[in-house]
Amino acid sequence: MPNERLRAVLASTGWTYAELADAAGVDPKSVERWVNLGRTPRRTTALKAAEALGEDVHALWPALRQARRARTVSPELVALYVQRADLPVSVFVEVLAQARQRIDVLVYAAVFLHEAYPRLNDLLIERAAEGCMIRIAVGDADSANIHQRGREEKFGHGIESRCRNALTHYRPLLGVPGIELRTHGTTLYNSLYRADDQVLVNAHIWGVNAYGAPVWHLRRNSHGGMFDAYAGSFDAVWETARPVGGSTHGTD
Structure with missing residues (x-):
């Protein structure tokens, strides 16, 4: 299932997959999978991405709240x-x-x-x-x-x-x-x-x-x-x- 919250944030801020990938230290393909396939990154990577976007990490990836x-x-x-x-x-x-x-x-x-x-x-x-x-x-x-x-x-x-x-x-x-x-x-x-x-x-x-x-x-x-x-x-x-x-x- 796509991550519509992340998609909306990227669209509203103008960030590209490549720019977010660079900020988070991953490949642009990984960001594409976060958005289109709803993949959840590792916690440290997610924190970097959320900080770059100025968003709450749990709002972008609620699964990180799970035990x-x-x-x-x-x-x-x-x-x-x-x-x-x-x-x-x-x-x-x-x-x-x-x-x-x-x-x-x-x-x-x-x-x-x-x-x-x-x-x-x-x-x-x-x-x-x-x-x-x-x-x-x-x-x-x-x-x-x-x-x-x-x-x-x-x-x-x-x-x-x-x-x-x-x-x-x-x-x-x-x-x-x-x-x-x-x-x-x-x-x-x-x-x-x-x-x-x-x-x-x-x-x-x-x-x-x-x-x-x-x-x-x-x-x-x-x-x-x-x-x-x-x-x-x-x-x-x-x-x-x-x-x-x-x-x-x-x-x-």
């Missing part, structure tokens, strides 16, 4: 996303909605969840009512590690505001049986979103906001694997975290 299938890396790896921005919020929601026993969330803020899915608290309340034990740990805005993270991301005090916003989003859950809310001040290497035997791991990269860092979706395959390593990491942070007043204490 890359795991090869023989690990039997626990369900999917790998190049950056969190490639991952629809619906994936987070679907994973959490499948939980029947446990939901664990470890973040600094992750306010994107509530902003993109305002019913998140309702979902968590529903899961708790069905017997899920839910533990949520958000960043302590007064922690030195939070302040350092803000400097690394070049957001300054912005991350502190996001941590406070996250706490505000979750406060209506205080007192709900089965849900416990804590704040932590750890150096966070990954944000974790666990639902039973599945976990979405958002890596943290120095100087890069979490939305620009990779996400891997894991499903527990055997004891002692990658999943258990991240689950153990959550438990270790949880032990250091401070309960927010009004939380209902669940099992750890």
Whole structure:
């Protein structure tokens, strides 16, 4: 199927196949195939082409938003996303909605969840009512590690505001049986979103906001694997975290 969006951009800007090929470092025949056959270039090539055209790379090639299938890396790896921005919020929601026993969330803020899915608290309340034990740990805005993270991301005090916003989003859950809310001040290497035997791991990269860092979706395959390593990491942070007043204490 032709890439009509790319065709229209080329027509409106006056770019030729040869000019775009030169900007992207490919043969003009490749650009022709992008347009007429709907071929999707490699991500690095697509980024060069999109930058040259002044367009959003995902608008030109939506397929680049899709998860890359795991090869023989690990039997626990369900999917790998190049950056969190490639991952629809619906994936987070679907994973959490499948939980029947446990939901664990470890973040600094992750306010994107509530902003993109305002019913998140309702979902968590529903899961708790069905017997899920839910533990949520958000960043302590007064922690030195939070302040350092803000400097690394070049957001300054912005991350502190996001941590406070996250706490505000979750406060209506205080007192709900089965849900416990804590704040932590750890150096966070990954944000974790666990639902039973599945976990979405958002890596943290120095100087890069979490939305620009990779996400891997894991499903527990055997004891002692990658999943258990991240689950153990959550438990270790949880032990250091401070309960927010009004939380209902669940099992750890």
